[in-house]
Every structure is written in C-alpha cells, then in structure tokens.
Amino acid sequence: xxxxxxxxxxxxxxxxxxxxxxxxxxxxxxxxxxxxxxxxxxxxxxxxxxxxxxxxxxxxxxxxxxxxxxxxxxxxxxxxxxxxxxxxxxxxxxxxxxxxxxxxxxxxxxxxxxxx
Amino acid sequence: xxxxxxxxxxxxxxxxxxxxxxxxxxxxxxxxxxxxxxxxxxxxxxxxxxxxxxxxxxxxxxxxxxxxxxxxxxxxxxxxxxxxxxxxxxxxxxxxxxxxxxxxxxxxxxxxxxxxxxxxxxxxxxxxxxxxxxxxxxxxxxxxxxxxxxxxxxxxxxxx
Numbered sequence: 001x002x003x004x005x006x007x008x009x010x011x012x013x014x015x016x017x018x019x020x021x022x023x024x025x026x027x028x029x030x031x032x033x034x035x036x037x038x039x040x041x042x043x044x045x046x047x048x049x050x051x052x053x054x055x056x057x058x059x060x061x062x063x064x065x066x067x068x069x070x071x072x073x074x075x076x077x078x079x080x081x082x083x084x085x086x087x088x089x090x091x092x093x094x095x096x097x098x099x100x101x102x103x104x105x106x107x108x109x110x111x112x113x114x115x116x
Numbered sequence: 117x118x119x120x121x122x123x124x125x126x127x128x129x130x131x132x133x134x135x136x137x138x139x140x141x142x143x144x145x146x147x148x149x150x151x152x153x154x155x156x157x158x159x160x161x162x163x164x165x166x167x168x169x170x171x172x173x174x175x176x177x178x179x180x181x182x183x184x185x186x187x188x189x190x191x192x193x194x195x196x197x198x199x200x201x202x203x204x205x206x207x208x209x210x211x212x213x214x215x216x217x218x219x220x221x222x223x224x225x226x227x228x229x230x231x232x233x234x235x236x237x238x239x240x241x242x243x244x245x246x247x248x249x250x251x252x253x254x255x256x257x258x259x260x261x262x263x264x265x266x267x268x269x270x271x272x273x274x275x276x
Contacts, residue, residue, distance in 0.1 A: 031127065085126035085250050088257040092131055093122050096243065100118050100135045102157035103147050103241075107139040110146070110153065 017061035022046070023054050030064055031077030037066075040075065120240075129247040137239045141231045144239040145202030148172075148229065155180065163190070168216065172199050178207070179216045189214045197226075205229040223252030 017023055022044060029035055029043070041051040055075055058064040063081065067074045106112075123132040137144050147153045151167035159165040159182045169179035178194040191212030198206035206229075211222035228244040247253040 028127070081250060083126075085129060085253060086124060088250075088253045089124035089126060089129075089131050091257045092245065092253075093124065093133070096131065096133045096245070097119055097122075098160065099157055100133070100241075102161075103135075103144075104118055104137065106147050106153050106156050107137055107143060110143065112156070 013061040017057050017063055020054070020057075023058055026051075026054055026075075027058060027063055027077060030075045031079070034074050034076045036069070036072040036074055038072065129250065129253055131245045131247075132242065134240060134242045136234070137241065138237075139239060140237055141233045141239045142202050144231050144241055148205055149201065151178075154178075169193075172196060172201075172205075174199055179212065181214070181216065191216045191219075193218055203231045223248055223255055225252075225256065 026040055037052055037055060038048065041048045044051060055064065055066065059066055063078050065076050065078060067076060119133060119135045121134040147157060149172055151170040155165040155167045158180065163182040163184050165180045165182045167178065167180045169177055171177055174196055176196045180192050182190045191214055192210065193212050194207040194209050196207045198204060207227055208224045209227055210224040211219045213219055226246040230242045232240045234240055247256065
C-alpha cells in the first residue's frame with residue numbers, strides 16, 4: 001500500500017547527509033543556483049577540503065550532483081527530489097480541498113449529525 | 117470559491133491552505149471541537165469516521181476509526197499541542213491500528229489551524245500541514261491517493 005521511494009541504505013545516507021547544519025545550508029544554496037565548490041568554500045569559515053568532503057557526502061546521498069565546468073566543479077541541487085515533493089503536495093492539496101468542501105456542507109446544515 | 121489560496125513549499129515540506137466560510141468563527145470552531153461534526157468531514161464519505169475519544173486540551177487525545185466499504189477499519193489519532201478556543205489548534209496527526217493504538221511505523225503530520233473573524237461576519241480558516249520528511253510525504257500521499265481512489269470507486273458504485 002505504501003509506495004516507497006528510497007531503499008533503506010539510501011534513506012540512511014540522506015538522513016546522515018542532512019544531519020549537519022553546514023550541509024543543509026550548502027544544499028539550500030545549490031538548490032537556488034548552481035555554485036562551484038570554491039564558490040561555496042567562500043561562504044563558510046572552513047577549509048576548501050572540508051567543503052569538498054561535505055559535498056561528497058551530499059553527492060553519495062544523491063542530494064546534489066557535481067559537474068565539471070572548465071577547471072571548476074559545479075555543484076547542483078537534485079531538483080528531482082524537490083519535484084517529487086511538489087507532486088506529493090499536489091496530491092495532498094486534493095485531500096484538503098475535499099475536506100473544505102465537506103466542512104462547508106457541515107456549516108450549511110450543522111445539526112444533521114445529531115440525528116444520525 | 118471557498119478555498120482562497122494554497123501555498124506549497126516543497127523545500128520546507130509544508131502545505132498551507134486558506135479558506136473563507138460564511139459562518140462565524142464560533143461555528144467554524146465547532147466543526148473541529150464537536151466530535152459529531154468532525155466525523156462528518158474529516159474522512160471521505162465512503163469512509164465514515166467515528167470519533168471515539170475527543171479531549172481537546174493541550175496534551176489531550178482525539179481518536180477516530182474510519183470504516184471502509186468492505187468493512188475494513190482504519191484508525192487515526194491526534195495529540196493536541198495547543199488549544200486556544202475558538203481561534204487556534206495545533207496537533208500531531210497519526211495513524212493507528214483498528215483498536216486505536218498509535219502505529220509508530222507511520223509518519224505523523226503537524227497541523228496548525230487558525231480561525232480569524234472577517235469584517236463581514238465570516239471566517240478565514242488557515243491550515244498549515246508540516247511533513248517531517250520527503251519519505252513521510254510519500255507515505256502519506258500514498259495513503260491519500262488510496263483514499264481518493266476509494267472515493268472515486270464509491271461514487272462509481274453509487275451510479276451503478
């Protein structure tokens with residue numbers, strides 16, 4: 001019944017990747033726009049190597065992808081995960097819209113429940 | 117149009133719905149606070165709900181059972197976090213087994229309901245649903261879709 005999405009090992013990697021505040025911040029940044037690794041490094045008070053490690057953890061969790069651009073490595077957020085979230089929110093929107101319609105019916109006839 | 121806005125934030129995993137009703141705040145509050153009214157709208161019509169516990173106080177619990185067309189029973193529960201009658205309600209919504217025992221394997225959603233009086237005597241209701249993770253959202257959407265399909269199936273049955 002439950003359509004599941006991530007196999008267990010992957011889910012662990014995702015949670016592990018997102019357990020760190022710097023990695024969450026990096027992910028938020030690269031979802032807004034592609035950024036190079038050195039561009040990212042400028043935003044944090046840690047070494048370039050530390051940022052490379054953070055990016056590698058995010059990459060293993062499939063939350064970001066890396067792409068070579070000239071001499072630079074461009075980090076890009078995995079928009080597919082976000083698109084999936086958006087589609088799921090669309091489905092839940094329908095559940096709530098239906099509820100609002102039914103609330104309206106209850107308000108129009110508030111006492112009907114009493115004689116059920 | 118009753119629903120005036122829907123805001124979906126796929127990064128924060130939230131769904132915010134705003135709806136306008138012609139009824140006053142106290143009447144809209146009653147659809148949440150009166151278990152007999154709540155069971156008329158919380159679940160789809162093909163899955164009539166029976167609210168078995170309804171303690172609308174912080175820390176209190178609401179428990180309900182929905183019965184499907186084949187007699188299948190599905191439980192659910194709320195754990196109340198904030199209750200400020202008649203304008204604000206915050207609760208955790210989760211799944212339970214047939215006997216009403218919470219199912220820890222299923223995700224919970226945090227729902228914040230706000231009711232605001234409009235100058236014309238009506239009420240603006242906002243519900244904010246916050247999902248704990250993308251996996252949780254997938255699981256809940258799978259349940260929601262199933263609900264939707266059953267609903268559609270029920271309507272087709274009614275036509276035959």
